[in-house]
Amino acid sequence: MFNRKRPLEPQPRAIVIGASSGIGAALTRKLVTEGYIVAALARRARQLQDVCAAANKNAAGRAIPYVHDVTAYETIPALFQQITQEIGGLDVIAYVAGVQLPVGLHEYNFAKDEAMVKVNMLGAIAWLNEAAQRFERAGTGHIIGVSSIAGDRGRIGSPVYNASKAGLNTYLEALRNRLTRQGVTVTTIKPGFVDTVMLENAPKTFWVISPDEAAAQIYRALRWRLQTVYVPLRWTLVGLALHHIPSFLFRRLSF
Amino acid sequence: MIQIDERRTRGKTAVLPPDKLERVWAWGGASSGMCYVYRPTTTEGLQRVFELARQSGRSVGLKGGGNSYGDAFMNSENIVLDLARMTRILDWNPETGVIQVEPGVTIEKLWQYILGDGWWPPVVTGTMKTTIGGCAGMNVHGKNGWQAGPIGEHILAFDLMLPSGEIVTCSRSENSDVFHAAIGGFGMLGCFISLTLQMKRVYSGYLAVETAAPANLREMFELFHAHVDHTNYIVGWIDAIAKGDALGRGDAHLAYYLPPGADPNPQLSLSLEHQQIPDTIFGLIPKSAMWMFMRPFMNNVGTSLINTAKYVAGRVGSGKRYWQTHAAFHFLLDYIPNWKRSYGPGGLIQYQPFIPKENAQEAFGDILRTCQKHGLPNYLSVFKRHRPDDFLLTHGLDGFSLAMDFLITDGRKPEMVRLARELDAIVLAANGRFYFAKDSTLRPEVVQAYLGTETIQRFMALKQRCDPKEVLQTDLWRRLFR
Numbered sequence: 124m125f126n127r128k129r130p131l132e133p134q135p136r137a138i139v140i141g142a143s144s145g146i147g148a149a150l151t152r153k154l155v156t157e158g159y160i161v162a163a164l165a166r167r168a169r170q171l172q173d174v175c176a177a178a179n180k181n182a183a184g185r186a187i188p189y190v191h192d193v194t195a196y197e198t199i200p201a202l203f204q205q206i207t208q209e210i211g212g213l214d215v216i217a218y219v220a221g222v223q224l225p226v227g228l229h230e231y232n233f234a235k236d237e238a239m240v241k242v243n244m245l246g247a248i249a250w251l252n253e254a255a256q257r258f259e260r261a262g263t264g265h266i267i268g269v270s271s272i273a274g275d276r277g278r279i280g281s282p283v284y285n286a287s288k289a290g291l292n293t294y295l296e297a298l299r300n301r302l303t304r305q306g307v308t309v310t311t312i313k314p315g316f317v318d319t320v321m322l323e324n325a326p327k328t329f330w331v332i333s334p335d336e337a338a339a340q341i342y343r344a345l346r347w348r349l350q351t352v353y354v355p356l357r358w359t360l361v362g363l364a365l366h367h368i369p370s371f372l373f374r375r376l377s378f
Numbered sequence: 379m380i381q382i383d384e385r386r387t388r389g390k391t392a393v394l395p396p397d398k399l400e401r402v403w404a405w406g407g408a409s410s411g412m413c414y415v416y417r418p419t420t421t422e423g424l425q426r427v428f429e430l431a432r433q434s435g436r437s438v439g440l441k442g443g444g445n446s447y448g449d450a451f452m453n454s455e456n457i458v459l460d461l462a463r464m465t466r467i468l469d470w471n472p473e474t475g476v477i478q479v480e481p482g483v484t485i486e487k488l489w490q491y492i493l494g495d496g497w498w499p500p501v502v503t504g505t506m507k508t509t510i511g512g513c514a515g516m517n518v519h520g521k522n523g524w525q526a527g528p529i530g531e532h533i534l535a536f537d538l539m540l541p542s543g544e545i546v547t548c549s550r551s552e553n554s555d556v557f558h559a560a561i562g563g564f565g566m567l568g569c570f571i572s573l574t575l576q577m578k579r580v581y582s583g584y585l586a587v588e589t590a591a592p593a594n595l596r597e598m599f600e601l602f603h604a605h606v607d608h609t610n611y612i613v614g615w616i617d618a619i620a621k622g623d624a625l626g627r628g629d630a631h632l633a634y635y636l637p638p639g640a641d642p643n644p645q646l647s648l649s650l651e652h653q654q655i656p657d658t659i660f661g662l663i664p665k666s667a668m669w670m671f672m673r674p675f676m677n678n679v680g681t682s683l684i685n686t687a688k689y690v691a692g693r694v695g696s697g698k699r700y701w702q703t704h705a706a707f708h709f710l711l712d713y714i715p716n717w718k719r720s721y722g723p724g725g726l727i728q729y730q731p732f733i734p735k736e737n738a739q740e741a742f743g744d745i746l747r748t749c750q751k752h753g754l755p756n757y758l759s760v761f762k763r764h765r766p767d768d769f770l771l772t773h774g775l776d777g778f779s780l781a782m783d784f785l786i787t788d789g790r791k792p793e794m795v796r797l798a799r800e801l802d803a804i805v806l807a808a809n810g811r812f813y814f815a816k817d818s819t820l821r822p823e824v825v826q827a828y829l830g831t832e833t834i835q836r837f838m839a840l841k842q843r844c845d846p847k848e849v850l851q852t853d854l855w856r857r858l859f860r
Contacts, residue, residue, distance in 0.1 A: 127856050130409035130449050130818040131727070131791045131798075201393050208436065208455040212412065253396075260399050261412055 125160050125185065126211030134184070136212045138162045138203075140193060140250055141220030142186075143170035145319030146269060149338035150217055151178050151186050157342065158183035159215070162206045164191045193220050193246030203253040215345060216254040217267040218247045223284045223321050236283035243287035248294060255298055258307040265345060266302070268295040269312045272358055275365050278378060299350065308348045312341055315358035330357060392434035394457075402458055406447040407718060407725025408786040408818060411454030411853060413439070419463045421571050425543045428849065431457050437851035438541065440565035442512025443484060445505060447728040448818035449853035450516070450564055456851065459569065461511050467491060468572055475577040476534065481511025481570040489704070493648055497577040498704055501529040504760075505711040511570045516815040517562035517769055520708070521611040521633075524763040528774055530561035531767060532576050538568035541849035545571065559770040559840045564814045566837075566855055567844040582636040583647030584701040585611070591692035595626025595746070599739050602630075602763055602778070610635050611707070614761035617685040618746055618782065619678070625746055628761070629692030633707055653705040655713060665715055672720035676785060681757045721757075724787040727794070727818040729756075729801060732764060734777040737808035742780055744804050749782070752797045754790065756782035770837055771829065773813040781816065795819065814854060825858045834859075 128134075137154050141147040143165030151163045155178040163178075165171040168190045175186040187210065191202060207213045222242045224235040251266055258264030273281065274288025292311055299309035316322060316331040332355045344352045353359040368376070398414040414436070416427045431438045439453025441460045451458065464482035471477070472495035479488065486506035488499055501520045503513065512518075514536065517528040526532070535549035538560055546568065548557040560567045592598040598614055605612060609632045616628040641647055657665050675684050711717070718726060733741045742761075749755050760781040767774040784794060798819035805812070811828050812820055826834060838859075841848070 126455065127860065128409075128411065128449070128454060128853050129857060130404060130853075131786070131795050133409070204393055204455075207412075212454055256396050257399060257412070260396070261401050 125187065125209060128211055134158060134160055135214040136160045136162075136207075136210045137215040137217065138164065138206060138213065138250075138254075139217045139219060140164045140191075140246070141218070141269075142188075143167045143174055145219075145321065146314065146317060146334050146337050146341070147217075147219035148174045149334035150219060150341055151175070152335070153338040153342050154215075155179065155182040155184040155186045160184055160210050161186045162189055162210050163187065164189045164193075165220075166190065166192045193250065194241045196245065196249045199249045200253060203250070203257075207257070213254070213257065213264070215265045215267065216251065217269065217341070218250055219269040220246055221269065221271070221288075221321070223273075223281065226281055226283070228279060239283050240287045240290075243284070244290045244294070247291055251294075251298065255302060255307070259302060259305045262306040264307045265348070266295075266298060266307065266309045267312060267341065267345065268310070269314065269341070270295065272313045272315050272353065272362055272365070274313070275362055276368075276373065280378065308350075310341075310344050310349055311351045312344065312354055313351065313358070313362065314354045315361060317354070330355060392430075394430075394434055394436070400458075402441075402444075402452050404448050404452065404725070404727075404818065405445050405718070406727050406783075406786070406818070407721070407723075408727050409449060409452075409725075411449070411452045413453050413456065413458040415441075415458045415460055417460045417463045421539065421545075424459065424464075424539055424569060424571065427457060427459050428539075428541050428543055431541070431849055432847075438849055439852040439855075440511070440515065440569055440850070442481065442509030442515070443507045445503070445508045445512065446516065446815045447726075448816065449857065450814050450817070451512075452853040453851060454853055461569070462509060464511075464571075469574075472497070475579060476574060477577060478572055478574045479510050480572055481509060481514075483510050484508060485510070485513070490650055492577055493580075493583065493650065493653065493704070496580060496644070496648060498580045500526050500532045500576065500578040502708050503711075504709065506705075506709045507712070510573055510575070514561050514570055514573055515563065515565045516813075517767075517772060517774075518815065519762070519764060519774070521613040521762060523774070523779075524606055524765045525610060526578075527765060527767045528562070528769070528772070529575075530558075530769050532578075533561060534574045534576055536560070536573040537571045538844075539571050540568045541845050541847065546844075556840060556844065558768060559837055560844075562769040562771045562773075563837070563840075564771075564854065565852065566841060566850050568850070580635060580648075580704070581638040582641030582644045583649070583652055583703050584636055584641060585633040585704060585707050586636060586640075587700055587702045587707060588632045588634075589629060589692065589695055589698050590632070591627075591629045591689065591696040593627050593693075594624055595739060595743055598626055598628060598630065598761065599778075602761075605632055606763055609633065612763060615688075616746070616759040616761055616780065617689050618749060618755045618757070618759045619682045619685050620689070621750060625743060627689055628759075629689065629696075630761075631707070633702070636701075647703070653703045655706055655709070659714075665713070668714045669716045669718075669720040672714070672717065673722065676720050676722060676757060678753070678755060681755070721783075721785050722787070724785070724790070726757075726783050726785055728781055728783050728816040729798060729819065730779055730781040730813050730816040731801065731805040731810045732773050732775055732777060732779040732813065733805065733808045733810040734775055736777075737810075738778040741804055741808035741810065742778070745780065745782075745801055748800050748804065749797065752793055752800075754784060754793060754797050756784050758783040770833060770840075771814075773811045775811055777810075779813075814858075817854065820858055822858050 142163035
C-alpha cells in the first residue's frame, strides 16, 4: 500500500539506518511528522517497533520497521531493492548507525576496534553505495551520513572511533564530489554532544542538545541541501578550533 | 502496534541489475518513477522478462511509445517492459488493406508503409510517435471519433501474451470477452504481440480542409452539430482564457477525404516526400528551437496574448478552404518538436473529460469557468466529437470531449488537485467519462462512479483469468484499482 503514488501529490520516501534509538529514532519521528514514508532499520526489534509505533501516532507519514544488522553486508543489495519496492521509491537515505565502545587510554583491543569500523564505516559504505548508484541514475536524491565531530582529529581517548568517523567523512566527501554533478546532494552531519546512550562513555560534556533538536537540525540541512553541518550549529566553532590546533600542541593535550 | 514480519526483513533472493534502473518520465514531465526497463525484441525475450518478474517478485508494466500524459506506463520500483523495439510489420495486403504488425510499430511507420499503396490508418493520434500496441491498450481515438470510433473498431484480431507466457488469439469471434477488454484495458490483461488491423482506402494524399472561428461555446457546438453528418474530421481549439460572452471561443478545422478523381496527381500526393512536414517555421526558425520561443509565453498573461492573436487570425482566415496533406493535418503535435518543453521544468498534465451531447455545452461551460476561477486556465484545449463503442473500459460515448493541458509547477500542484476534484464532480454529474491515457488526477471512487461496479467486476474477473497473480501492474493501476 505504500507503493501507491499520485502524480501531483508526491510523498517523499526515506530510509533511516540505525533508527531504534538516539538521533536515528528522532530523525525517523521528524520525517514521519513531515509526511515521509520511512523505512526504519535497526538491529533491536523491540525498540524499533516502539519507535515506529510512537512515530506513526497522528503523523502525516508512516514508519515501517525493518530488522537488520548493518554488518550483514551480503544481505544489503537485496534488502535495499526490497525496501525501495515496498515503500514505492526513495528520495532520502540517512545512515545514522554508529557505535562508540569505551576504550582505555592504554588499551589496544582489536575486537572493539573492528566492531566500530564495521558499523561506523563499512556498514555506511555498503548502504550508501547502493543509494549512490541509484541516485546517480535517478539524477536526484539526498544522502545523509551522520558522522561525528570526533572524525575531525585523532585523539588519545578513541583512536579507532575517530578513524572510523574520519573514514566516513572522507567517503562522504568523495561521494559528494562524484554525485553533485548528477544532481544528488550529500550531507555530512557532525554531531557534537547529543543526549544519547553514546554520551554515557563521554567523560565530560557541554553544549548538549536533545536528539529531537539534532533531528530538527538535520531536517533543516535536508531542506536547504546543506553540505557539512555541525549539530548543534555552535559546534562549528569547536570544529574550527579543533582543525587549527597544531599537532605539537595537540599531542600534549589530554582530550 | 506494528508487527515486524520476519519474511520482510530477510531480503528476497533475486536482485535485479541496478544498471537496468531508469527514471521513467510521464510524457507530460510532471511526474516520474524509477523502473527496471527491459527492451526485448522478440516474443522469447518477452517471455524471459515475465520469467524474471516471477523470480524477483516484481510486477510488469507495459510501455509503448511512452506518450500517455500521466503514469499509465510507469511501474515504479518494478519492471517496465518497453515494446518500442518490437517493430516488425508481419504482413501487408495492399489489395484488402489488412496489415499485421508487432506492438512497437508506430503510427509513423504504419502510415509511411501503406500510404504509397493508397491506404491510411483509419484512426490516428495527434502525434505519430504512438505505437499500435499502446494505441490498442488505450483504445485511442482521432479527430474522426464520432465516425470511425476508437482504433479498437479497426482491429480485426490480436495475439495476447499472458504473464504465464501463454499466447491467446482474440477477435470478435474468438475469446471475444478478452478482445473487448484487452483493447482499452491499459495493458492489464496481457501483452499484445501481434495485431491485425483494417486500413482505410484513400484516393489522394490530401484532405480538403475548411476553417471556422466560432465566437463562443454555443457557436462551437452549433458548428459541430451542423457539420458532423458530412465531414470526415472535425477538431476545435478553444481559447480557455476568454471569459464572459467570449467563453469558449476558438477555431475549428473540418476535413474531408477527396473522392476518386478529385486529385489530378494522386501518385505524387501519396508519396512520402510530399507528406513531409517542413522543418522550419516561416522558412526561418528551425522547428527544433521553436519551443524556446514559446517558453516566455507559457503563463496566464502570455497565453492570453497568444490565444487572442490566434483567435483573431482564425477569425480573419475563417471560411478558408484549402488542401492539406494527411500528415500535416493529423500530426499537429509533431509540428513543433519538444513543444512540451516550453511548459518548463514542472511539465504539464492533461485532463480530458468526455460528456454526453445533451449535457456537454453546459458542463464544458462550467468546466472552463471553474478553471478560470482557480486561476488555472489551461493553455491548450482541444475539442472533439465521439460515439459509443462496445469495449469494456471505453471512454467513448455519444458526445464531446475537451482535452485540456495544464502547466504544472510545484506551487501549482495542490491547487491543481483541488481543481481536478471540482472538475471530476462536474463530469460525474453530467454522466461523463474519463480516459486513462490522459489521466494524472483521478481517484478510485471517481473511476468506480463512471465505470460502474458491474463493469469493474467484469474486468476484475477477466484480470483474474488472464493474470491471476496480478503480475501486470502500473502506477496507474495501483492508484485507481488497488
